[in-house]
Amino acid sequence: MKSRFACSLIAMMFALAGGTGLSAAADGATKGEAHYENWRAAWDGGDIPGAMGVLKTSCEAGYADGCTMMGFLNQSGLAGEVDEVAAFGAFSRGCVLGDMNGCDSAGTLLLIGGASVRNYARARELLRARCEQGSAVACSDYGLSFHLGLGVPAEPAKAAFLYGAACEGGLAAACSNLGLLYAEGNGVEVDLQRASELFTRGCEGGEMAGCSSLGHMLLNGIGGPEDRDEAIRLFQMSCDGGNEHGCNNLNFALRASGVPGKPH
Secondary structure, eight states, rough: OOOHHHHHHHHHHHHHTTTSSSHHHHHHHHHHHHTTHHHHHHHHHHHHHHHHHHHHHHTTTTTTTHHHHHHHHHTTTTTSSSSHHHHHHHHHHHHTTTTTHHHHHHHHHHHSSOOOOOOOOHHHHHHHHHHHTOOOOOOOHHHHHHTTTTOOOHHHHHHHHHHHHHHHTOOOHHHHHHHHHHTTSSOOOOOOOHHHHHHHHHTTTOOOOHHHHHHHHHHHTTOOOOHHHHHHHHHHHHHHTOHHHHHHHHHHHHHHTTTOOOOO
């Protein structure tokens, strides 16, 4: 999904340099890095507008990380209102300037963002290219497009392949998503032992959805012995980590045990 970026990255970098050559671009990036180093101090001091101003200056000076960070803050709303259009612009510039996190984030936003930025065809192009370059995040999100049928008919077997590549690349969320496919027999043969292993791998990697899914298996004795206490521990971990399903599962398990559910 990123072949346009992948194929024309060097040309676009020259264009952004304004025709002044690589040395000028390098000088700008150095100045941008100097600005970038100041943004966290402003942020930690509660000066959100100041922090965003520093990142903007850093990005405009050609420092890729400044662009990508500005994109994350615009997308998340941590610096104010969510602005996906501004986020996509910042991610795209970060990508052009050579930050592959910016490339991955631009593709993901095109895939799952709101109507103002969503473009399934372009997202798949960008994510496919980055996946081919070895990005676990891009492989996982490219797989998500096949899993959910985003802009194309669902192809769960292809999703499973891509999730597997991303999981082996160290992305915990991909391990959890692949676990779901094995648990449901969607695109692969049902394999509850494999599903449990993948949920465990996802949970241990910090993916709270994996913790919740593993807890569900343990609570109901799916694919192995029932272990209510461990299930509740996993639900609590998932809920504390911000996973809504984990909170719902926790309340269900507590009520089933005669303990009042907890608000969240």
